[in-house]
């Protein structure tokens with residue numbers, strides 16, 4: 001590790017997380033692969049990129065659910081670059097990802113919540129964790145932070161706060177906290193669910209960031225799905241640790257009933273999708289990310305690669 005990291009807003013070229021970078025990468029997607037599936041509360045286009053492969057396991061990779069988690073978005077564009085060119089945006093080859101992609105039906109949603117992304121910083125490497133909670137969950141005008149549970153039933157009124165957190169769209173609704181397993185107030189997810197109806201994902205990788213360790217926050221599944229999850233997570237953990245990166249193994253402490261009700265739970269209940277969130281390194285829950293953007297991208301890509309491998313070897317549906 002380079003001990004001289006400094007607070008900075010300068011973004012590496014391989015980290016397209018700002019609106020200009022996102023728009024440039026979307027514009028470069030071949031028209032036959034690009035699908036506009038809706039419009040955000042703030043009026044931004046919602047896109048997905050398709051690599052159909054009929055009859056193969058259907059894998060979805062989604063990023064940017066939370067606007068304050070820019071590394072997930074940057075990593076998705078690195079994944080797309082690998083699928084087309086065999087190497088990521090920093091020039092690192094990922095031959096296994098490129099090879100496995102031919103055996104899967106892949107859909108990528110690089111920026112699920114573009115409203116949140118647009119108002120949050122484009123990298124948190126080098127930041128202090130102080131203030132990140134408000135960055136995620138909004139500050140009221142009296143500078144107090146909105147508790148996430150308060151916003152679940154009805155959202156929050158954007159006019160009553162001084163900063164709308166990265167967890168929200170421009171109308172003040174939470175991206176990843178449905179009211180119940182049948183009801184989401186997040187219009188972006190309503191539109192994505194409608195799109196999915198015809199061919200639901202068999203596996204759904206939901207890229208997030210909230211720890212100093214990379215980990216899989218996976219709850220709310222029954223066996224035999226949990227066995228699949230353990231297998232993916234064990235493989236991912238071994239390979240991330242082999243690089244000397246931090247990884248938290250403790251992801252199965254909770255029972256099926258006790259987990260957070262997030263979008264992955266909705267997908268599991270509705271479509272039987274093997275769906276889980278990977279939490280990249282950012283420091284929201286713990287320390288600031290003492291690593292570089294390149295490490296953050298590599299962690300996500302390793303998790304995606306191992307999940308691809310499992311799908312090719314044995315499929316996602318138990």
Ligand SMILES: [Zn+2]
Nearest residue numbers: 066069208209
């Ligand atoms: Zn998140």
